[in-house]
Amino acid sequence: MPSPVSADRPAAQPPGRGAVEALISQTRRLKGDVDAVRRDARSGGSDPEDRWQRALCDLALHQLDDLDAHLAQLRDGPAPTGTTTDTADQAAADTGNTADAPDTVSAPSAGPEGPRHESLLSRVGSAEWNLLTDEASWSGELYRILGLEPASPALTLDELPALVVEEDRPKLTSMVTDCLVDARSIDGEFRVVRPDTSVRTVHMMGEPVLGEDGSTASMWAVLRDVSELRLHRRTVLESSDSVRRHRRQDRTERRLAAEVQEAVLPAWTGSLRLPRGGPRALDLAARHLQAATPGLIGGEWYDALELGDGTSLLSVGDLTGQGVAATSGMAMVLGAVRGMAMAGTSPGRLLSLLSQLLDTAAQPALGSALCCHYRPGTRTLVWARAGHPAPLLFRDGTGRVLQAPDGAPLGVTPNAAYGQAEVTLEPGDLLLLHTDGLLSGHPGTTVMDRLLGLAPRFTRTSTAQDGLRTVVEEFGGTERVDAACVLVAKVTG
Template sequence: MPPHLSADHPAAQPPGRGSVDALISQARRLKGDVDAVRRDTPGDGSDPQERWQRALYDLALHQLDDLDTHLGQLRDGPAPAPAPPDRPAPAPPRRGSLLSRVGTAEWNLLTDVASWSGELYQILGREPGTAPLTLDELPSLVHDEDRPKLTTMVTDCLVDAKPIDGEFRIVRPDGAVRTVHMMGEPVLDSDGSTASMWAVLRDVSELRRCRSAVSETRDSLQRHRHEAQTEHRLAAELQEAVLPPWRGSLRLPHQGPETLDLAARHLPSSTSALIGGDWYDALELADGHTLLSVGDLTGHGVAVASGMATLLGAVRGMAMAGTQPGQLMSWLNQLLDATVQPALGSAVCCRYRPETRTLTWAQAGHPAPLLFRDGTGRRLNAPDGVLLGATSGAVYAQTEETLEVGDLLVLHTDGLVPGHSAADSVNLLLELGPRLGAADTAQDCVRLVVDEFGESERADDACVLVARVIS
């Protein structure tokens, strides 16, 4: 049955077969290209961005497949009418063809006779030999929630001659729920009254599933981005609240120690949006000594920033109570070992006595401080100490170093020199000795280090702390 727009409009004639064949070839070639790109896209589906992209690929392929089959039907002409009840039904259409997804129907209001195409029986799950449902019977197949929608569309079409264009769900006899898109128009009699109604019904269940998958993955991606942005903001605010807000030359409370010129800088990761657990600190103690420390807690995000704040608070509290660096590291290790969420950390803790210019320090799996004197640098010999949280009951040794006026002490975390091993990083920093020795202030030294290594792509955060002995 050729669908007609109205009684006074002739049916459109199909285009030439050759031009349609060309369109089919182009559609299939484009589908092959899209499918190749989809298959070449790696991933395990754990990333929301990846799931969103793959859902879009699936939707595009589904729509290209629909275009291919639409063009095929346009080239081949309308499907044959269903066989009468006394004749055998035609073989079912091949899987994936348009005949299993699009059907036509006409309801004659004057004779109350309905006419369905064979493919509509398959869409609605009806036996081909049964009589087609009338407009009054059609709602029996429709999902309870969608019956008012169908009733409104049909009423508007029959009473007000409005075209039908809408979707509703049907419940097939086997219990399967499918989504059907219905388009149709009234056929007017010579006096302008509605004589019949024709419609094209298309099973769009798979298309809606693909679009739903795209929508869900897009929403998931947006939630993921929002959560990541929120976590980054919270971690950054926590880090800023905990680390000393040093600008220019470092100034400690009460003007800081008169014997040290201090400066520091935190260098964020250029490849991760999350805040790491690196810290630096300098604290003037009650006995006139100065605490210098740098450290790194493994991981990223709010939990790691919170853990870093806990460790830094513990370092400050124990140092203020007079705890020496070796014992301080042992208690930090016990603190990490007792936390609910296990973590690993590294740190260097130094206690400087200005009256003797003595530096007492300990380390836990961390790069040793670098000492520059008269333009020449060396790495201090590190006392024994394993990573914080690596083993219970670890003991940390401490050692002393006597400094001189003009000496420059550089404390840093891993990753200060991106793309190099720990040994190469130390060598590159030591090569800056003559330039660091010629610098006037600790801030100039930090600026020199940052100018040298700060612009490189870094996979993780890093910190550098410079202490210059001035008296």
């Protein structure tokens, strides 16, 4: 191996055994921590970000395995001549890979955690080329890296390029020339073709060794088979690219879903009065509340529509799913609700037809809905629900949940029938309609108590907008899990 004098520095003194043992212990603790992270990442399924995390963990473990074996070599010192295999077995035993230190290179075996790496000592070799005698000296590991018989003569610097992939030969020639002529250190990679036609990537680091007259007498180098390492890095890069593509797709879908939602939900902001003529009307205000954690947009909706006979339709609902599929389905459902209501369809019959529509659609969907028909002449509210929270009525400082027959969620049961309920409202009453998302992330009884507990505050409100503001202050904070729609109606006369 190298002379004790290199081109730019004297030989370093080896570290103490105790210091190396401490480094080995730290490395193994870190390996355990990384392996724990990797095991957690493996439960993530096929999500691109999970694959990227697993690839990074595999790469880190691979490098820590190498570091562990390097330190074992440093602790044990160079192997005596003829004992290469014994040293390999010892280092492999230190790293827990005794089965991976054969005399010849073999394919990694597969275990429950995936392919096992070859022993580090079968992937790191050394060489010295004497420029004065044109002789070469190789370690046994270098023969294994290059797939050559240990009994064959070591290749000279002129012969070495014959093993290198043709397009990488200029790179090797340039590195060697810079080292011998300009006394530069070598640090680069090239690919070699072994006699069995397999291609390996080799990382070479070396320096010129000066003679007594100051001229370059020889060159020494350490060559490492980094094929597996490069494979892991490619996996990380490919997984990272997949994550970026996945995120771009998510952003695109989120943008399209938002555009569909904006185009379909009612355009009115602030307060709306229905019907627009006559003394007896509903003062309306509504809001779509985003989830505290941004995500894909869902299929929740609210709507208020004046019908041809002077009555009004109020509805809220939610389709399962997220993204463009959910918002486009919501657009179809909301269009159907409006069309059937304009045709005079009663709330119960409307929900029955809506459920059939979802069941027979090209892309069947499930959902819930609440449909209310308000007759201002008698202040009567006729309503039906399909798997949806019932309306809340607040009057004279108290609140209650309106009772009606339960109805199956939309799209669940073919030819489902939905019963109706009727209630007479009074001036000053406040009606609250909402989707399930308003209550998500809270125990059911607690949420209902919180909602009904708003009654005294609603009594002090004079408009629907004030009532909506009260709901948003109570439920629009950072604890919200899902998006939701809220519609508030106040009887004005």
